[in-house]
Amino acid sequence: MFNPNDFPKPGLIAVNGVTLEVFEAGNANGGKPIVLCHGWPEHAFSWRYQLAALANAGYHVIVPNQRGYGNSTRPAAVTAYDLDHLTGDLIALLDHYGYADATFIGHDWGAMVVWGLTLLHPTRVNKLINLSVPYMDRGTMPWLEFLEAILGSDSYFVHFNRQPGVADAIFAANTMQFLRNLYRKNVPPSEPQPGMALINLANAETPRGEPIMSDAELAIFVAAFEASGFSGGLNWYRNLDRNWQRLADVDPIIQQPALMIYGNHDSVQRSPNLPTFVPNVEVLDLDCGHWIQQEKPNETNQAILNWLKRHDSV
Structure with a gap:
């Protein structure tokens, strides 16, 4: 297990109208920047096992708490969390350090932001690695409507949008219990329960499976x-349709070299048409659930470093 005291102290950097809490390691302004983008409900600390490994390999590792998280700014407006704002923060972060482009790694919602960043600002991304959440092609139906049609109204994606504030309050009232119950592995299968699964999880007094991290x-x-x-993190979900509209006139093909890492036991669906939209993608499976880089830190680091070594030498 990781000693939290080994994680670097953050700095506060003003970018794009907000202030981001940013953790760093490695050779600052050394020409090999790599930006790690967390998901929900995560934190820059979710990359604790990758930070030193990448820094030791010669990278300048930049790990922001993105807007809405940690000690970064949490704007009140829901629209302040759309793809333009989230990707704009990352571009402004590159500008702050004086980098023309960087390698980006995302997990969960961070992966969705990295996919979107590469579509909206292709010259600023030289290659990308995403964990768990594959490229989501735009399709003809707005994403929220599409997800409601296939997953139903109790899907958390739909619930967060249709019942704003409800989940926010329940998670906040049960923060310790919710996160303890969420960050688990080897959870035995069970019959689905009525209601929204994540709210049920927040209300469950007994965790299932095994913890993926220490109490510290x-x-x-x-x-x-x-x-x-x-609410800040949940507002990312509340921009699904706005993001869908934003991408209407954007070239949907990502040309950069990409690595997609799936967890074999993750509930997130794989993309059958990933190579169509990301023709230069390699796909790798690890024997874990959703919290890939925390569940399998050594295997994740090895996969990332091996792939980067091959593509940095090109």
Whole structure:
């Protein structure tokens, strides 16, 4: 397990009208920037096992708490969390350091942001690695309508949009219990229960499966969300259709070299047409669930470093 005292102290950087809490390691301004983008409900600390490994390999590792998270700015307006704002923060972060482009790695919602960043600002991304969440092609139906049609109204994607504020309050009232119950592995299968699964999880007094982190590691996440609440991160979900509209006239093909890492036991669906939209993608499977880089840190690091070594030499 990781000693939280080994994680670097953050700096606060003003970018794009907000202030981001940013953790760094490695050779600053050394010409090999790599930006790690967390998901929901995560924190820059979710990359704790990757930060030193990448820095030791010669990279300048930049790990922001993105807007809505940790001690970064949490705007009140839902529209402040759309793809333009989220990707604009990352572009402004590159500008702050004086980098023309960088390699980006995303997990969960961070992966969705990295896919979107590459579509909207292709010259600023030289290659990308995404974990868990594959490229989501735009299709003809707005994403929220599409997800409601296939997953139903109890899907958390739909619930967060149709019942704003409800999940926010329940997660905030049960922060420790929710995060403890969420960050698990080897959870035995069970019959689906009525209602929204994540709210049920927040209300469950007994966790299932095994913890993926120590109490000291979990305490970092709990303290962060007790301070910030959950609405900032949930507002990312509330821009699904706005993002869908934004991408209407954008070239949907990503040409950069890409690595997609799936967890074999992840509930997130794989993309059958990933190579159509990301023709230079390699796909790798790890024997884990959703929290890939935290569940299998050594295997994740090895996969990332091996892939980067091959593509950096091109």
